[in-house]
Amino acid sequence: MSEFSKIDSEAKPLEVFGAEVRRYRKRAGLTQDRLAELTMFSQSLIGFIERGERTPSRSFARSCDDALCAGGELIRLWESATRAASPQWFRGWLDIEKEAHTLHTWQPIVVPGLLQTEEYARAVLRGKPGAEGHEVEKKVVARMERQAIFSRSTPPMLWVVLDEGVLRRPIGGREVMRRQLERLLIASSSPRIAVQVLPLELGVATGVLGGFVIAQLPGARKTVYLESALNGQVTSRSEDVEAIQAVYDTIRAQAHPRHVSMELIRKAEKLWT
Template sequence: MYVPPDPDPTVKPLVFLGAEMRKRRIRANLTQDRLARTIQFSQSLVGFIERGERTPSQNFMQRYDDALNAGGELVRLWAHLTRGASPRWFRNWLEVEHEAHTLHSWEPLVVPGLLQTDAYARVVIRGEPGLTEEQVETAVQARMERQKILTQSTPPMLWVVLDEGVLHRPIGGNKTMHRQLERLLEADESPRVSIQIVPLTLGATTGTSGGFIIAQLPGDGDTVYIESATHGHVTNRLEDVEAIRARYDKIRADAHPQHVSIQLIREAQTSWI
């Protein structure tokens, strides 16, 4: 089993990744120019990434890995390092999410991370004060990597409840919002994804205080992730889980049925053209 090398904590993750890529390329006796032509990316981009000055996409990493016959090692290292871009308190949740057979999500403000497009995610993440563009791009890649649980051989059931305001909040402009709502419609085509909308006409609801996710794990009790302004809270404490479960049940009872919710998403999408 491949174990990614532990990066030097004094070296930025992208610099460490680039150095490992360069070592593998040199060991394969390939010049940057030849490799760039093989993977059909520019030599300048290869150089930027090997110097740790750009964040590689998953597509770039897969082509780079294939060209060097690395057997997926570089892709796994990339995933390991971009996952490390997540705050330490959130990494515990990623483990829970990966093992869950069912996820119940409530979001009153934005589309949940598991269903965000990269453009939408980029705007949301940029809202965090003090992040550099490099940190933003690394976080976006980590979020896209996280979404792979929905395309694995046995994905979890995902039950999403959104406030109707999410469909009309201008995040990233018309093009970004149109594509994001299209992404929701695409996701709902899966038999393992359900999306419901809580109508704005309800006014204040049980869920206006913040979003959360409930994870159901095989052979174990539920674990919840509760959002806050500074950092999330992950717990399987029975009292907390029961309180969140009761809140979720009330929110979902207030939501439109799925077919009505999907029609609302379609109507909202047309307003973002």
């Protein structure tokens, strides 16, 4: 256990992380300016993070861990801090997402979090009533961290079906949308990621009430995450899983094949240029 956690076990995760960066920095006999030189991050950012006033990125945590010879402790604390930025009810899903070997998702409104750019995620999170800047930034970092599952030695298969309206909804403005669709095209070039688009002209009503994700886990187990306006729901009840699987199969059967979907995304990207 670190010295700081012994002193103040009630501190917020970002405060714990910042205090540990400060402790390791002082142990190494470094000023904030010198640490800034070693890590290539600004002195002002280091100050904000040491005071627990800014959410650090993974690269910041790793750079400080290396520069201060923290032996992986700062990386571990960073992971705890970003996990704490997620709602309590969502944290169980994070473990499922990491364990899953295949993920199937339907998204009628926005690009799924696992494929969002930082700017797009920020725009989505800012749209929630009462969203405050520092809380939004913490959630953006946490969302980007989830995408680390694709850096595993064996990343999961991700099958995405998007409503065509997602390509046209101006979230964050033209440049944000252009970059987001570019991100979709790049992601789709991976053999482990497939994106299909459900055409608007079909007028399909199946699934319009909300998005969901089906996680396939080792041992043929399946768990579902259902989105809602308030709190999402995670369930592995066989009746729920079967019902959602039927909805997904129906939607996917009516979606464009992958090569046609990619062409639609390319055309949409040009519209935002």
